[in-house]
Amino acid sequence: MRKARPLIAVAATLLVLGPVGWWWQDSLLPDAYSLMSMGHVELGGAAGGDHAAHGARSITELVADRNRPADVAVTLTARQDGDRYTVNGTTPGPAIFARAGQLVQVRLVNADVTGGVTLHWHGVDVPNAEDGVAGVTQDAVRPGGEHVYRFVAPEPGTFWYHSHQVSHEQVARGLFGALVVLPAQPSDVDTVATAHLYGGTHTINGSPSDLRVAAHAGQTVRVRVINTDNGPMSVWVTGAPFRIAAVDGTDLHEPGDVRDVSVLLTAGGRVDLLLTMPATPVRVQLGGPLSVVLGSGDVPPAPQPRTAVDLLSYGAPAALGFDPDRPDRTFRYEIGRRPGFVDGRPGMFWTVNGRLFPDVPMYVVQEGDIVRMTIVNRSGEVHPMHLHGHHAVVLSRDGVRATGSPWWIDSLNVGDGETYEIAFVADNPGIWADHCHNLKHAADGLLAHLMYAGYTTPYVLGPASGNEPE
Numbered sequence: 528m529r530k531a532r533p534l535i536a537v538a539a540t541l542l543v544l545g546p547v548g549w550w551w552q553d554s555l556l557p558d559a560y561s562l563m564s565m566g567h568v569e570l571g572g573a574a575g576g577d578h579a580a581h582g583a584r585s586i587t588e589l590v591a592d593r594n595r596p597a598d599v600a601v602t603l604t605a606r607q608d609g610d611r612y613t614v615n616g617t618t619p620g621p622a623i624f625a626r627a628g629q630l631v632q633v634r635l636v637n638a639d640v641t642g643g644v645t646l647h648w649h650g651v652d653v654p655n656a657e658d659g660v661a662g663v664t665q666d667a668v669r670p671g672g673e674h675v676y677r678f679v680a681p682e683p684g685t686f687w688y689h690s691h692q693v694s695h696e697q698v699a700r701g702l703f704g705a706l707v708v709l710p711a712q713p714s715d716v717d718t719v720a721t722a723h724l725y726g727g728t729h730t731i732n733g734s735p736s737d738l739r740v741a742a743h744a745g746q747t748v749r750v751r752v753i754n755t756d757n758g759p760m761s762v763w764v765t766g767a768p769f770r771i772a773a774v775d776g777t778d779l780h781e782p783g784d785v786r787d788v789s790v791l792l793t794a795g796g797r798v799d800l801l802l803t804m805p806a807t808p809v810r811v812q813l814g815g816p817l818s819v820v821l822g823s824g825d826v827p828p829a830p831q832p833r834t835a836v837d838l839l840s841y842g843a844p845a846a847l848g849f850d851p852d853r854p855d856r857t858f859r860y861e862i863g864r865r866p867g868f869v870d871g872r873p874g875m876f877w878t879v880n881g882r883l884f885p886d887v888p889m890y891v892v893q894e895g896d897i898v899r900m901t902i903v904n905r906s907g908e909v910h911p912m913h914l915h916g917h918h919a920v921v922l923s924r925d926g927v928r929a930t931g932s933p934w935w936i937d938s939l940n941v942g943d944g945e946t947y948e949i950a951f952v953a954d955n956p957g958i959w960a961d962h963c964h965n966l967k968h969a970a971d972g973l974l975a976h977l978m979y980a981g982y983t984t985p986y987v988l989g990p991a992s993g994n995e996p997e
């Protein structure tokens with residue numbers, strides 16, 4: 528029996544380490560792999576359709592009309608500048624302005640970003656091949672290389688662009704800019720306020736100070752606030768009532784005047800605030816220490832109002848254009864957290880529907896489907912969830928149905944413990960990322976994909992490919 532003791536100890540150790548070793552081994556990602564083989568298929572209660580690559584169309588065909596000349600042509604050159612990235616020498620990069628229906632053509636040049644770059648058009652439902660996700664819709668552009676993006680500008684609204692190659696690092700360090708589709712009837716004053724934290728320093732449009740904008744009494748003013756950070760921010764206005772004219776590039780229906788309330792702006796999201804200038808200056812505070820100050824003179828900062836506008840009940844209802852109560856597919860996107868291994872790395876990782884990256888859902892749809900998705904957050908932290916290529920309408924939060932203006936989003940703040948129901952029409956074929964826009968979370972595996980049956984991508988992920996979208 529004396530000899531048996533060490534043997535039992537060895538056996539016990541193996542019993543514990545065996546599975547751990549297997550999990551570790553099992554979590555290792557191949558050097559190059561296709562998204563098509565990643566994760567597990569979810570069909571949302573409908574027949575699958577042919578999701579296999581056999582006979583499938585390549586997403587590279589999903590482009591804007593090749594024969595149409597550009598209405599707006601821009602060249603954007605990405606550079607690495609110490610620990611910053613710049614676009615045409617600045618960060619944020621230049622804002623791009625277009626009108627609805629114009630063909631926008633952007634030539635991206637990578638001067639010297641060693642990790643490679645791409646551009647993703649956040650909130651614009653571009654054709655899939657223009658979506659800018661490295662390893663999914665294109666290869667990352669290497670130093671000295673270039674890539675041309677072409678898409679038709681959507682309805683007027685506020686959008687932004689950013690790299691989708693090593694995005695958790697490249698976006699935080701500057702590789703982004705604003706994209707505005709101008710309204711047919713512009714306000715007297717129209718200003719973009721891109722909020723960004725550079726290593727802990729708050730900025731608006733790249734500057735660490737208040738943004739001062741000239742405006743006279745009686746003028747209408749639109750302030751387009753873009754949250755390019757990883758966390759939510761609150762926006763509030765002192766000195767005038769205001770309206771939330773648009774969320775995520777979509778106008779709200781009959782938004783009413785409000786005051787002494789804050790507006791929650793999720794990471795990656797945008798709000799357009801509209802107000803009429805009084806005779807005195809107005810301060811639009813962007814969460815941290817910075818503000819947009821309208822008019823001349825000063826108005827002191829005010830503490831954040833206690834109540835926030837609830838977009839579930841703000842504005843007046845209007846037709847959605849489809850019936851979300853008759854969905855063709857119903858999906859669940861449940862976010863949790865548990866210890867495990869991702870690519871051999873031990874840690875606490877996000878789970879989607881109980882599983883760890885790369886075993887994340889591949890939500891399969893067919894073109895024309897009405898899709899309903901329930902997003903549940905039981906992970907202990909807030910997640911700004913972003914679906915590419917589509918706008919979804921919010922149906923409910925924690926069982927409370929939406930009663931206000933249709934609330935169309937591309938980025939949704941899902942707080943810990945919250946459950947949202949959203950719906951959208953699958954009207955933009957391709958393969959689309961659906962991830963957390965706290966880009967560090969995405970890099971830690973908080974992502975999934977939406978794919979249309981019958982499509983495939985030739986691009987691959989993994990170190991050997993040079994593509995690392997998150």
Ligand code: C2O
Nearest residue numbers: 647649795913960
């Ligand atoms: Cu703004 Cu997948 O990103």
Ligand code: CU
Nearest residue numbers: 910963965968
């Ligand atoms: Cu997250």
